[in-house]
Amino acid sequence: MNDDELMAEVRDAFGVLDPVPENVLAAARASIAWRAPAATLAELTHDRAGRPAAGVRGGAARTLTFTCPGSTVEIEVSPDGRHREITGRLVPSAAALVQVRHRDLPEGGVTARAEPAGLFCLPRVPAGLVSLTFRLDDGTSIVTSWIRL
Incomplete structure (x- = not known):
């Protein structure tokens, strides 16, 4: 043997x-499958938990900022029961396909289109570890670091 x-x-x-x-x-x-080897990594640089406004139902929104050379991703995360709603923008403004990466989602499970002004909205994102991928129209990609929502 x-x-x-x-x-x-x-x-x-x-x-x-x-x-x-x-x-x-x-x-x-x-x-x-979560890898995006050609993408630029945008690291978390700011994380601020909001406070609920007086008389407003629901939880407070959380504001996060991710930066990489030449780009910034700003998002606001609002609780929606077991899910989260993510709204945000790309700076500088750019049109892109935005995709949520999450353990419990199939690839392409939650996607949205960022308009030319860079604004986007991702409803019904499951709580847990999440990363966002931005496939810009010029062929480049940006991937955020993983965060717990």
Whole structure:
């Protein structure tokens, strides 16, 4: 028995005695799909939780700013039950396809179109870890860092 055969036997034994849970395998596969290697990463530079206005129902909006060389993404996150509504803008203004990346969403699950003025709205985004991808009309992409909503 050579080393490759021995390792195959060990792998088979672990597969029977202590298999990897299916949800762990699904998360690992999904993490590879989350990559956007050619995109510019916009890092979180400002996070301010708002206070609800007097007499206004609902929770307070949270304001977040992400920056990367040459661009800024400003968003406001408002609670909507188990979901969140994200409104925002790209600075400088640019038209783009905006996509939410979330563990519980299929690719392309929540998308919106940023108008030429850079404004966009993403309703019904599930709570949890989220990243936004912006595919600009000029062919470039911007991806925000992951945040918990």
